[in-house]
Amino acid sequence: MGTEVDLLKHPVVAAAVGTAAIAVGAAEAAYRVAEKVPVFGPLMRRGVVGLSERGNQWVTQSADQFKALVAAVAVGLVDLVLDEMDLNALVRERVDIDALAADLDIDAVINRVDLIALADKVIEGVDLPAIIRESTNSMTAEVMTDVRTQGERADDAVAGIVNRMLGRDRDNR
Amino acid sequence: MTSSEPDVERAAGIITRGLAAIVDLVVVLLIMSALYGGLVLVRLVYSPTAFSLPSLNAVFSTVMTFAIAVLYLTACWTVSGSTAGAVTMGLRVVGRRSPRVSPLVGLLRAICCVLFPIGLLWVVVDRQRRSLQDIVFRTRVIYSKRAR
Numbered sequence: 001m002g003t004e005v006d007l008l009k010h011p012v013v014a015a016a017v018g019t020a021a022i023a024v025g026a027a028e029a030a031y032r033v034a035e036k037v038p039v040f041g042p043l044m045r046r047g048v049v050g051l052s053e054r055g056n057q058w059v060t061q062s063a064d065q066f067k068a069l070v071a072a073v074a075v076g077l078v079d080l081v082l083d084e085m086d087l088n089a090l091v092r093e094r095v096d097i098d099a100l101a102a103d104l105d106i107d108a109v110i111n112r113v114d115l116i117a118l119a120d121k122v123i124e125g126v127d128l129p130a131i132i133r134e135s136t137n138s139m140t141a142e143v144m145t146d147v148r149t150q151g152e153r154a155d156d157a158v159a160g161i162v163n164r165m166l167g168r169d170r171d172n173r
Numbered sequence: 174m175t176s177s178e179p180d181v182e183r184a185a186g187i188i189t190r191g192l193a194a195i196v197d198l199v200v201v202l203l204i205m206s207a208l209y210g211g212l213v214l215v216r217l218v219y220s221p222t223a224f225s226l227p228s229l230n231a232v233f234s235t236v237m238t239f240a241i242a243v244l245y246l247t248a249c250w251t252v253s254g255s256t257a258g259a260v261t262m263g264l265r266v267v268g269r270r271s272p273r274v275s276p277l278v279g280l281l282r283a284i285c286c287v288l289f290p291i292g293l294l295w296v297v298v299d300r301q302r303r304s305l306q307d308i309v310f311r312t313r314v315i316y317s318k319r320a321r
Contacts, residue, residue: 148189148263152316155186155302162297 182267182315184302189262190293190314196258201242208237239287246283250274255317265317274312282310 035041091097163169209227217224249256251274254265266282268274274282285292285306292305299308307313 144261144263147261148316151189151192151262152183152186154188158188158297159186159302166298168300 185262185264185296185314185316186302187294187296189264189316190296190304193256193258193262193264194290194293196261197242197246197256200257201238201245204241204245205234205238208241242287243280243283246286247276247279250279250282251276259314259317263317264314266312266314269311269313278310278312282306282312285309 034044212227216227246256249259250266254267254273259265266274268278289305295305295308296302301313303313
């Protein structure tokens with residue numbers, strides 16, 4: 001920044017600018033004078049107008065082409081760069097995802113979701129009757145097994161008491 | 174229900190068999206009440222105006238209950254070896270050698286069990302846990318193999 005200011009204030013630069021200004025002014029004056037010459041003036045004006053029109057046209061056309069060219073090159077370049085980079089690793093390295101997640105307005109997201117419809121969908125996917133059936137089945141089976149085991153034990157207890165009362169050998173059955 | 178392993182085919186004792194008998198009695202009574210309800214409904218359908226609850230004939234009711242019980246026990250023993258009570262307590266009636274009771278033996282055993290239920294008590298004192306009916310008809314009541 002400082003160098004630029006210094007450069008602009010440099011006497012040589014100032015002198016060059018002054019010279020250029022004088023040259024432009026002289027050319028302008030000469031053009032005005034030439035314009036006023038009877039036959040040459042209109043011819044020259046027409047020529048200048050035509051030239052400027054061609055110039056404008058060329059500038060617009062080539063500008064469009066140039067823009068397209070630059071865009072194509074840029075896209076190709078970015079693609080190349082992206083192919084070379086592991087974006088995931090880059091993001092992991094450079095971006096504080098935890099901080100981003102902490103800032104997320106999850107309530108807003110949830111408000112946008114139709115939770116009831118979502119829950120309906122989930123419940124549809126889960127075969128609830130089958131689960132209930134299974135759990136009741138296993139519960140019933142457990143109770144039945146328990147009852148049978150207890151009954152068997154009670155049978156053995158009674159048999160043991162009777163055997164003792166009758167003075168039998170328990171193993172001799 | 175296929176192989177007969179000695180430790181699996183243990184004879185059942187008085188507690189399980191008694192409880193099974195009680196469950197079977199309840200089942201028979203339920204069948205009886207269902208029949209009575211059906212009878213009442215039929216009478217209501219055929220003579221709605223002159224309808225009154227049918228009076229219970231004691232002899233008829235008793236005979237019917239016995240008949241139902243015999244039919245129920247015979248059917249269950251010959252078809253699967255287990256009545257509802259036996260299924261509940263995990264028991265099975267089998268022949269001395271065959272895994273099933275023949276219809277005739279089943280019928281006779283059922284009649285004896287219904288008419289002389291006290292014979293079950295012999296299980297307590299018998300070394301092989303046989304009731305009097307088991308001794309007469311050469312049947313056994315065993316713990317059915319559990320589904321593990």
